[in-house]
Amino acid sequence: MGDKNVLRFTLNGRQVEVLAEPRELLVHVLREQLGQTGTHIGCETSHCGACTVDLNGESVKSCTVLGVQAEGAEIITVEGLAKDGKLHPVQEGFMQEHALQCGFCTPGIMVRAFRFLNENPDPSDEEIRLGVSGNLCRCTGYQNIVKAVRYAANKLKAARAQA
Amino acid sequence: MDAASAAETLNKDHLMGIGNARKRKEDPRFIQGKGRYIDDIKLPDMLFAKMVRSPHGHARIKSINTQKALGLPGVHAVLTANDLKPLKLHWMPTLAGDVQAVLADEKVCFMGQEVAMVVADDRYIAADAADLVEVEYEELPVIVDPHKALLPDAPVIREDLAGKSEGAHGKRTHHNHIFTWEVGDREAADRVFGQAAVTVKETMTYQRVHPSPLETCGCVASFDKVKGELTVYLTSQAPHVVRTVVAMLSGIPESSVHVISPDIGGGFGNKVGVYPGYVVAIVASIVLGRPVKWVEERIENLSTTAFARDYHMTGELAADRNGRIKALRVHVLADHGAFDACADPSKWPAGFFSICTGSYDIPAAYARVDGIYTNKAPGGVAYRCSFRVTEASYVIERMVDVLAQKLDLDKAEVRLRNFIRPEQFPYRSSLGWEYDSGNYPAALQKVLTAVDYSGLRREQAEKRARGELMGIGLSTFTEVVGAGPRKTCDILGIAMFDSCEIRIHPTGAAIARFGTKSQGQAHETTYAQILATEIGIPSDVIQIEEGDTDTAPYGLGTYGSRSTPTGGAAAALAGRKIREKARKIAAHLLEVSAEDLEWQGDRFQVKGVPDQAKTMKEIAWAAYNNLPEGMEPGLEAVEYYDPPNLTFPFGAYLCVVDIDRHTGEPKVRRFYALDDCGTRINPMVIEGQIHGGLAEAFAVAMGQELVYDDSGTLQGASFMDYFVPTAVETPYWETDYTVTPSPHHPIGAKGVAESPHVGGVSAFSNAVIDAFAHLGVTHLSMPYTPWRLWQKIHDLGLDKRSG
Numbered sequence: 017m018g019d020k021n022v023l024r025f026t027l028n029g030r031q032v033e034v035l036a037e038p039r040e041l042l043v044h045v046l047r048e049q050l051g052q053t054g055t056h057i058g059c060e061t062s063h064c065g066a067c068t069v070d071l072n073g074e075s076v077k078s079c080t081v082l083g084v085q086a087e088g089a090e091i092i093t094v095e096g097l098a099k100d101g102k103l104h105p106v107q108e109g110f111m112q113e114h115a116l117q118c119g120f121c122t123p124g125i126m127v128r129a130f131r132f133l134n135e136n137p138d139p140s141d142e143e144i145r146l147g148v149s150g151n152l153c154r155c156t157g158y159q160n161i162v163k164a165v166r167y168a169a170n171k172l173k174a175a176r177a178q179a
Numbered sequence: 180m181d182a183a184s185a186a187e188t189l190n191k192d193h194l195m196g197i198g199n200a201r202k203r204k205e206d207p208r209f210i211q212g213k214g215r216y217i218d219d220i221k222l223p224d225m226l227f228a229k230m231v232r233s234p235h236g237h238a239r240i241k242s243i244n245t246q247k248a249l250g251l252p253g254v255h256a257v258l259t260a261n262d263l264k265p266l267k268l269h270w271m272p273t274l275a276g277d278v279q280a281v282l283a284d285e286k287v288c289f290m291g292q293e294v295a296m297v298v299a300d301d302r303y304i305a306a307d308a309a310d311l312v313e314v315e316y317e318e319l320p321v322i323v324d325p326h327k328a329l330l331p332d333a334p335v336i337r338e339d340l341a342g343k344s345e346g347a348h349g350k351r352t353h354h355n356h357i358f359t360w361e362v363g364d365r366e367a368a369d370r371v372f373g374q375a376a377v378t379v380k381e382t383m384t385y386q387r388v389h390p391s392p393l394e395t396c397g398c399v400a401s402f403d404k405v406k407g408e409l410t411v412y413l414t415s416q417a418p419h420v421v422r423t424v425v426a427m428l429s430g431i432p433e434s435s436v437h438v439i440s441p442d443i444g445g446g447f448g449n450k451v452g453v454y455p456g457y458v459v460a461i462v463a464s465i466v467l468g469r470p471v472k473w474v475e476e477r478i479e480n481l482s483t484t485a486f487a488r489d490y491h492m493t494g495e496l497a498a499d500r501n502g503r504i505k506a507l508r509v510h511v512l513a514d515h516g517a518f519d520a521c522a523d524p525s526k527w528p529a530g531f532f533s534i535c536t537g538s539y540d541i542p543a544a545y546a547r548v549d550g551i552y553t554n555k556a557p558g559g560v561a562y563r564c565s566f567r568v569t570e571a572s573y574v575i576e577r578m579v580d581v582l583a584q585k586l587d588l589d590k591a592e593v594r595l596r597n598f599i600r601p602e603q604f605p606y607r608s609s610l611g612w613e614y615d616s617g618n619y620p621a622a623l624q625k626v627l628t629a630v631d632y633s634g635l636r637r638e639q640a641e642k643r644a645r646g647e648l649m650g651i652g653l654s655t656f657t658e659v660v661g662a663g664p665r666k667t668c669d670i671l672g673i674a675m676f677d678s679c680e681i682r683i684h685p686t687g688a689a690i691a692r693f694g695t696k697s698q699g700q701a702h703e704t705t706y707a708q709i710l711a712t713e714i715g716i717p718s719d720v721i722q723i724e725e726g727d728t729d730t731a732p733y734g735l736g737t738y739g740s741r742s743t744p745t746g747g748a749a750a751a752l753a754g755r756k757i758r759e760k761a762r763k764i765a766a767h768l769l770e771v772s773a774e775d776l777e778w779q780g781d782r783f784q785v786k787g788v789p790d791q792a793k794t795m796k797e798i799a800w801a802a803y804n805n806l807p808e809g810m811e812p813g814l815e816a817v818e819y820y821d822p823p824n825l826t827f828p829f830g831a832y833l834c835v836v837d838i839d840r841h842t843g844e845p846k847v848r849r850f851y852a853l854d855d856c857g858t859r860i861n862p863m864v865i866e867g868q869i870h871g872g873l874a875e876a877f878a879v880a881m882g883q884e885l886v887y888d889d890s891g892t893l894q895g896a897s898f899m900d901y902f903v904p905t906a907v908e909t910p911y912w913e914t915d916y917t918v919t920p921s922p923h924h925p926i927g928a929k930g931v932a933e934s935p936h937v938g939g940v941s942a943f944s945n946a947v948i949d950a951f952a953h954l955g956v957t958h959l960s961m962p963y964t965p966w967r968l969w970q971k972i973h974d975l976g977l978d979k980r981s982g
Binding site: 037039040044047048052053054055056057058059060061063064066093094095097098103107110111112114116117118119120121122123126144145146148149150151152153154155156157158159160161162 | 202203205206207208209210211212213214215216218219221302303391392393394395442443444445447476477698699700701863864866867868869870871872873874875897898899903905906907909911912
């Protein structure tokens with residue numbers, strides 16, 4: 017155990033401040049201190065990706081990031097994907113293409129897909145599969161997840177064309 | 180528009196009822212991070228528990244010292260078997276009629292066994308304290324091979340059973356023997372084998388695997404000392420039975436026990452059982468008077484709660500020279516681990532393994548299963564299948580291929596020659612099942628045509644000539660799901676019915692509650708669709724609830740593809756009860772007799788007079804203020820459905836695999852899955868279930884295995900070592916269907932989510948082995964990792980660089 021430190025970062029566009037032990041994992045800071053339980057824990061070894069969050073523009077597995085490493089960072093979790101009461105195209109795609117069943121892996125995969133489509137706005141199906149390969153799903157067999165990401169890519173492309 | 184298509188439009192488009200591929204009602208919360216899973220539950224003053232587990236496969240506990248752990252600030256308790264003994268809770272009954280140590284009583288029998296539970300302020304302190312619990316062990320000889328477990332001088336695993344020659348399922352013949360289960364006419368089968376023109380025999384191991392849902396098991400137990408009430412949130416596929424078990428074990432009246440299954444992050448059989456972690460967390464909460472949360476880590480999940488399979492099988496077929504099967508014999512050594520904690524209906528120690536005659540008309544059959552104790556984790560659950568059906572289907576689907584190879588016949592042709600013919604249904608199998616409906620030849624023919632089977636075989640011949648490895652795997656499986664009829668199926672003495680309770684509100688919206696529990700199967704959507712069609716109100720305004728034992732009617736839960744066969748049937752019949760009362764109210768409102776009315780999908784209409792009608796919405800309002808004289812107000816119904824039979828979904832799958840003869844890497848080029856689950860409630864959901872089941876079948880066939888070394892140490896129980904495929908390895912799936920309704924189910928539906936796993940594993944296996952069939956190979960053990968396949972390739976000398 018160690019003394020608690022004040023930890024400040026931006027969570028889904030909002031400044032937050034918490035007291036955290038040096039050893040406390042980011043996923044526990046988010047879930048237990050800040051009540052953002054959309055980010056899940058599935059394996060504790062960085063394999064399953066259920067805990068994926070966006071940290072300074074990169075996808076990270078928050079079960080193997082210390083809370084203190086998030087000092088000053090910009091973090092986006094599943095709770096921050098929708099804007100002004102409107103679903104993000106990735107969220108919409110997951111619902112439209114039946115890309116989720118039990119829903120446990122879903123927040124992590126969507127947060128990853130959100131970042132992936134920033135990195136590669138017009139991916140092939142093969143690139144999508146590789147792009148979400150850090151996230152495990154036990155329910156869907158992935159095929160509809162690929163379709164959902166494709167749906168979001170198309171929707172984001174159409175929005176860019178209009179802008 | 181004619182009347183039939185108008186009704187179809189009303190049902191599918193307006194009501195979004197049976198047959199509509201509507202979007203899921205549960206999705207909005209899940210895609211916004213608002214699901215509520217076990218670890219999301221946080222109660223005031225809640226403590227966190229952590230198990231101390233055995234590092235040994237078999238050892239005597241000489242001492243447990245908890246002083247250091249208790250000395251750590253923030254630690255509230257360390258519980259051991261000695262603390263549970265006064266409460267008589269150090270052992271608990273299993274679903275299979277055995278007992279299991281809740282916390283190890285003097286010895287440990289498998290690696291990872293529960294030894295003590297630490298309860299602390301948070302999970303970090305609990306983990307620190309667990310490391311401080313000092314346990315002194317004296318190691319004992321270990322048995323991990325079920326064959327060796329039956330040697331006369333094999334170590335005694337279960338000393339607590341010393342002298343007990345009778346188990347829950349009859350006579351025990353050895354100290355590590357649990358039961359022998361026999362089915363069929365052995366003498367008749369032996370006679371056929373004695374005279375048969377052709378016989379084949381193959382030994383195969385269906386390896387130990389784990390369902391590994393992405394969410395592990397866990398609970399939050401909260402005992403209210405003032406009220407004497409216990410509330411337990413837990414990851415259970417069967418919360419009502421858990422409530423009954425908790426009441427029986429604790430002595431707390433069942434009415435004061437509240438069990439709630441919240442959202443569940445996948446189950447696949449892993450969340451059927453009652454685990455020591457739940458029991459000790461409950462005791463800890465009662466002792467401390469505070470809520471206690473216990474959630475498994477992944478390594479604990481893979482190594483302690485509910486493995487599947489570990490069936491060591493020998494299959495034999497007798498046939499004539501045309502490949503017509505005359506008899507089947509199967510023997511199984513079933514490794515159940517250290518405690519018999521299989522999750523099967525009470526009278527079925529090997530589950531529904533007797534479905535091992537599959538889709539084939541086999542006149543004589545005999546199967547025998549011997550359950551064995553070893554120093555491995557307890558379990559034996561149905562990993563995405565009905566009880567032991569995957570194992571049964573595997574042995575027959577493999578044996579049909581072995582027979583075809585022996586006779587040099589095409590593997591599809593042998594299947595077509597042996598199928599139960601459509602006109603034989605209902606069909607009674609030689610092992611006692613009454614198959615409800617099926618059309619196997621049509622299903623297989625449709626697949627063969629769709630993939631150009633003869634073209635594939637031609638391509639394979641060309642590739643073989645060039646030394647390349649290409650396999651075509653077929654699986655034409657039949658499942659048995661929907662347990663089950665009261666006369667044969669029970670869990671701990673409770674019949675395996677299921678239930679629906681529906682209440683129509685005055686505005687015509689409704690709430691319906693069920694005894695089942697979805698873990699991702701979309702019950703909130705599909706049950707609402709059944710009710711929409713039956714009652715005539717849109718599925719959008721029918722709210723479905725499950726999992727809270729205070730509000731939901733009693734039911735046996737969700738596993739073995741039983742929700743649609745039982746809960747779905749209950750929904751349909753409860754809906755019909757609503758409709759019958761609605762008819763009387765409509766007659767009253769329209770001032771005609773009930774017999775003069777006809778149902779029009781969402782309204783009762785005076786026969787032949789369309790403008791004389793009352794919609795269900797209008798009737799719902801009237802149910803609360805304008806009723807016939809003497810009728811009680813309200814519009815509610817309850818149905819407890821005891822199914823007359825099980826249902827028998829089936830399918831025809833084809834898999835094409837290419838194997839690199841230099842690296843051993845298998846690549847699934849094509850997978851075509853045709854399923855027949857009877858009436859289709861939501862085609863989108865069905866397709867999703869098929870995709871998921873196939874992916875899990877792929878995982879089992881290609882990589883999953885829980886391997887123990889000779890010291891009883893599990894070789895890898897994290898996602899580093901245990902194979903869960905990513906999107907990159909997982910093949911692309913093609914799906915298709917036929918519809919052969921179940922004659923005894925109210926809407927003709929059969930259940931579907933497990934078929935792809937049952938049929939998928941043997942299709943992958945048959946494909947990989949078919950790639951080597953021309954070289955005389957009749958069987959290869961799963962899982963088909965590149966290393967394992969390369970070894971076979973190397974043994975056969977196929978990896979020589981020439982050509």
